[in-house]
Amino acid sequence: MSELPQSLGVLILAAGKGVRMHSGKPKLLQPLLEEPVVYYPLNAAKTARLKNVAVLAGHKGEAIEEYVKREWPEVEVIWQREQLGTGHAVKSAEHWWKQFDRLLVLSGDVPLIRPETLSAMIRCFEDTAPRCVMMSFVVNDPSGYGRVVRLADGGVRIVEECDATEEELYTQEVNGGVYLFDTTALSTVISRLNSDNQLGEYYLTDTVQLIDDTEGDVRVMVCEDPQELLGVNTPNDLAVASGMLNKRIIGLHMRNGLKCMDPATTWIGPRVEMEPDVILEPGVQIWGKSHLSDGCRVGAWSTLRMVRMEPGATVFGPSVISDAVIGENAEVGPVAFLRNDVKMRSGAKVGRFVEVKNSTLGEGVKALHLSYLGDATIGRGTNIGAGTVTCNFNGVSKNATSIGEDCFVGSDTMFVAPVSMGRGAATAAGSVITKDIPDGALGIARERQTNIDGWNERNGVIRNKNGKKGDD
Ligand code: UD1
Ligand code: CA
Secondary structure (H helix, E strand, C coil): CCCCCCCEEEEEEECCCCHHHCCCCCHHHCEECCEECCHHHHHHHHHCCCCCEEEEECCCHHHHHHHHHHHCCCCEEEECCCCCCHHHHHHHCHHHHCCCCEEEEEECCCCCCCHHHHHHHHHHHHHHCCCEEEEEEECCCCCCCCEEEECCCCCEEEECHHHCCHHHHCCCEEEEEEEEEEHHHHHHHHCCCCCCCCCCCCCCHHHHHHHHHHCCCEEEEECCCHHHHCCCCCHHHHHHHHHHHHHHHHHHHHHCCCEECCHHHCEECCCCEECCCCEECCCCEEECCCEECCCCEECCCCEEEEEEECCCCEECCCCEEEEEEECCCCEECCCEEEECCEEECCCCEEEECEEEECCEECCCCEEEECCEEECEEECCCCEECCCCEEECECCCCECCEEECCCCEECCCCEEECCEEECCCCEECCCCEECCCECCCCEECCCCCCCCCCCHHHHCCCCECCCCCECCC
């Protein structure tokens, strides 16, 4: 008869001060490929299909709590009001984890950990039934990490750098900050921790030796890829982790078919989804929850945030696009700026030096040159002439412009919103439109041209013998 599966809780430590980051923002909310650092262990736990996840918040914890509640509603937030060290941190959540048989402790600042590694750790626990499994790794430069000291009797303990002897400092096997505990064993030893060390903190690392001494059953899993256990403590660590994660993400997309011209200058965030046949030119950045469909191409030095590109859509670089849907076979750029909820239906085109904000462009709409379209709805088939501006702000509030289907908007038209234009209507170039234009009508709002004979000669703006303007 097989035993009932043991219950498991996952506690992510995210309450520390992170002083080495030199920032007013909590370390675990520092952006790493534009997602907070704590996103990564949360995502690793989710991908490994682990339930019962809690984040421990403390220093500037309101911001962490707000993030977790918004983005990870299934995850609990537990408070460590005073930050007295990692051991104290885990003890602060004892009321929560004592309901489980086992507890996986992840450090919020170890973002490269892979879900497969968490699963392997759990398997190791199931196969060998120890009281604790801890993860170590071997590095050339162990500075900043706790050293794993193997004892003569086969036991193990972790010595923090500031408490280590000269000899221990040379140890290249270090603690990764990821542990799996039998909660009964952990409960027994955690109240026996003291802060009798250089930092005056309660170290979680001391529980390893305490369990080893009392129950004698600690396993050390040596992680083969030391990158996975990189701890992010400083701005330099953040940059190193960004580079490693980016390489990993681009590699994954390329294995699925992405054609990335220059991985060295391309940046892709962890929430970006890509269908197989996408082309990225050099220098492209894609962030947030973006989706690129089959046959899309993104031009050099473009930045996309929360963008959905439908099949066959093209962005000519450089362009900056955030919060937008680019329809099937639609085109954007070069040098276009789209932001705050833009919807381009299939075949629509936004061209050179055009800014579009909070607007919908119907099927086949063209706005190819030098325009600002804000708070506008534009019907299918309409052509927007060069230099068109929707004057959506009257100094107090924002107002909408509605332009119908199959319209012809003459170059340099100013729409003073709120204003609308019916279907099949037109505006004369250079018009300042302040009144609604009915279906099929031409809106013309400009001075009639007057020609003043002989003005050029009288004012001396004539061409001299060399063909230059002005006096000899
Ligand atoms: C810790 C380990 C070290 C290991 C390294 C791996 C201890 C004493 N040392 O050192 O052996 O090599 O991680 O990356 O555990 N935290 C809290 N509450 C606190 C203090 C910390 O929640 O009171 C959280 C931090 O937010 C962080 C994690 O615990 O996510 C680790 O804390 P940190 O101060 O970064 O420990 P390290 O010095 O890196
Ligand atoms: Ca750390």
